Amino acid sequence: MRQTISQQLMFAQTLSAALETLINQFLRYNLHGTRALKPLSEKTLTVKLAELSFPLSFSVSDEKIHVTTNDEHYNCCLITSISTLIELKKEQQLTDLIKNDKLDIQGDLKVAQRFADIAQTLDIDWQSELAKRIGDVPTYKIGLLGRQLLNKLSFAAKQIPADASEWLVHEKRLIITAAELSYFSRDVEHTEQQTADLNQRINQLINRISKLS
Amino acid sequence: MLINLKKYGKLTVILFYGETMMSAHDQNHPVNNDNSDESTTHFGFQTVEKNEKESKVASVFHSVAQQYDVMNDLMSFGIHRLWKRFTIDASGVRPGNKVLDLAGGTGDLTAKFSQLVGREGKVILADINSSMLNVGRDKLRDRGLVQNIEYVQANAQYLPFEDNTFDVITIAFGLRNVTDKDMALRSMYRVLKPGGRLLVLEFSKPEHELVNKAYDFYSFNILPKMGALVAKDGDSYQYLAESIRMHPDQETLKTMMDAAGFEQTSFKNLTGGVVALHKGYKF
Numbered sequence: 001m002r003q004t005i006s007q008q009l010m011f012a013q014t015l016s017a018a019l020e021t022l023i024n025q026f027l028r029y030n031l032h033g034t035r036a037l038k039p040l041s042e043k044t045l046t047v048k049l050a051e052l053s054f055p056l057s058f059s060v061s062d063e064k065i066h067v068t069t070n071d072e073h074y075n076c077c078l079i080t081s082i083s084t085l086i087e088l089k090k091e092q093q094l095t096d097l098i099k100n101d102k103l104d105i106q107g108d109l110k111v112a113q114r115f116a117d118i119a120q121t122l123d124i125d126w127q128s129e130l131a132k133r134i135g136d137v138p139t140y141k142i143g144l145l146g147r148q149l150l151n152k153l154s155f156a157a158k159q160i161p162a163d164a165s166e167w168l169v170h171e172k173r174l175i176i177t178a179a180e181l182s183y184f185s186r187d188v189e190h191t192e193q194q195t196a197d198l199n200q201r202i203n204q205l206i207n208r209i210s211k212l213s
Numbered sequence: 214m215l216i217n218l219k220k221y222g223k224l225t226v227i228l229f230y231g232e233t234m235m236s237a238h239d240q241n242h243p244v245n246n247d248n249s250d251e252s253t254t255h256f257g258f259q260t261v262e263k264n265e266k267e268s269k270v271a272s273v274f275h276s277v278a279q280q281y282d283v284m285n286d287l288m289s290f291g292i293h294r295l296w297k298r299f300t301i302d303a304s305g306v307r308p309g310n311k312v313l314d315l316a317g318g319t320g321d322l323t324a325k326f327s328q329l330v331g332r333e334g335k336v337i338l339a340d341i342n343s344s345m346l347n348v349g350r351d352k353l354r355d356r357g358l359v360q361n362i363e364y365v366q367a368n369a370q371y372l373p374f375e376d377n378t379f380d381v382i383t384i385a386f387g388l389r390n391v392t393d394k395d396m397a398l399r400s401m402y403r404v405l406k407p408g409g410r411l412l413v414l415e416f417s418k419p420e421h422e423l424v425n426k427a428y429d430f431y432s433f434n435i436l437p438k439m440g441a442l443v444a445k446d447g448d449s450y451q452y453l454a455e456s457i458r459m460h461p462d463q464e465t466l467k468t469m470m471d472a473a474g475f476e477q478t479s480f481k482n483l484t485g486g487v488v489a490l491h492k493g494y495k496f
Contacts, residue, residue, distance in 0.1 A: 070303070
């Protein structure tokens with residue numbers, strides 16, 4: 001039985017190990033501690049994503065989350081895609097997503113909601129954690145640098161599309177504006193109307209000539 | 214047959230130092246369990262008296278116990294963690310289960326199982342070697358894993374448990390060191406609950422000839438040197454390489470599991486067949 005390269009390289013196990021480490025590190029640094037995990041003790045949430053060929057199960061025990069790729073036992077199972085998972089942040093969309101077959105939920109929905117609550121209430125003081133390791137001054141400088149970088153990135157994120165649009169529409173005239181498209185559509189509609197009127201007029205004249213002859 | 218009473222951790226365990234009958238095989242044709250000579254068995258590529266093997270294997274593991282985890286990481290470049298994770302994923306273990314981690318050594322699988330079975334569940338870390346068990350127990354206690362783990366020094370051929378006890382049994386990188394593998398598999402079958410599953414994670418035969426050759430070169434030239442350098446014991450790692458070649462290949466082990474009574478047996482090759490995970494159920 002041949003296995004795919006992803007199976008041979010054990011991508012599923014690598015991903016689950018990485019996720020498990022990441023999640024538990026986040027929980028370790030969470031200002032609210034791991035108290036939120038207690039109601040979920042020994043509960044399992046399984047997520048089957050369209051983009052992945054294997055499931056991911058998140059089980060809680062001893063103030064830790066274990067990630068496995070086994071879906072034999074779960075309390076709640078979400079069958080969806082990554083993009084839908086992002087949309088799930090808005091609770092009011094839940095019904096629409098289920099109706100549109102973008103999401104299937106099996107088992108106890110409360111378990112999934114509690115996992116989502118934990119993710120939303122994560123509060124990590126990165127600066128304090130970093131300062132413990134590298135000291136206050138380097139942390140301050142890294143923080144300052146990070147903020148400056150973020151500001152620049154945010155500015156660039158707005159400016160680059162604006163500049164590109166300006167260049168394409170006005171300088172090179174490769175793309176027309178929405179207003180121009182609207183005017184063009186209105187003119188086409190007007191011409192269409194005039195043509196229809198003219199057509200009707202011609203038909204009337206032909207009828208009249210045929211009656212006279 | 215020797216009978217030895219040992220007090221270990223929470224349990225008193227009766228160890229039957231079992232006899233076995235296995236023949237040595239051509240090093241280029243690692244297979245199986247044919248018993249052509251009743252008085253001898255193999256220890257790596259050597260043919261030894263059957264009653265010598267256990268003490269020889271024991272001395273190997275007494276020698277490497279302290280450096281076992283470091284060497285595992287070094288030898289496998291850390292991939293053994295993924296192989297073990299694959300085993301955990303395949304176990305389907307759930308809260309409340311009773312798990313036997315046979316030849317559990319330094320407790321990598323036990324640590325994870327202990328957390329997954331929860332307070333109502335139980336994990337038995339069993340190993341024939343006291344040094345390995347000591348290292349495993351210290352490691353797990355240092356990690357705060359104490360509440361649902363028991364330690365048992367036991368021979369896989371004569372498991373000191375009642376029939377139908379465990380939901381899951383795993384034996385990771387241990388079966389090839391067992392003197393009578395068929396007997397051990399039958400013993401595991403006996404203590405497994407109906408509906409339970411056995412997982413055997415073990416070195417196996419690489420699928421591609423090129424990988425096989427590279428693997429041979431690595432095993433017989435680099436591995437013993439690495440062992441000599443880090444664990445100060447090249448001979449034990451020479452035995453490791455030899456014992457891997459003498460272990461039954463994928464299909465043979467599957468047949469042995471069938472013969473022991475397991476049903477729906479299957480195996481998955483990992484890392485090109487360097488390691489294989491065999492799975493079988495008791496119904």
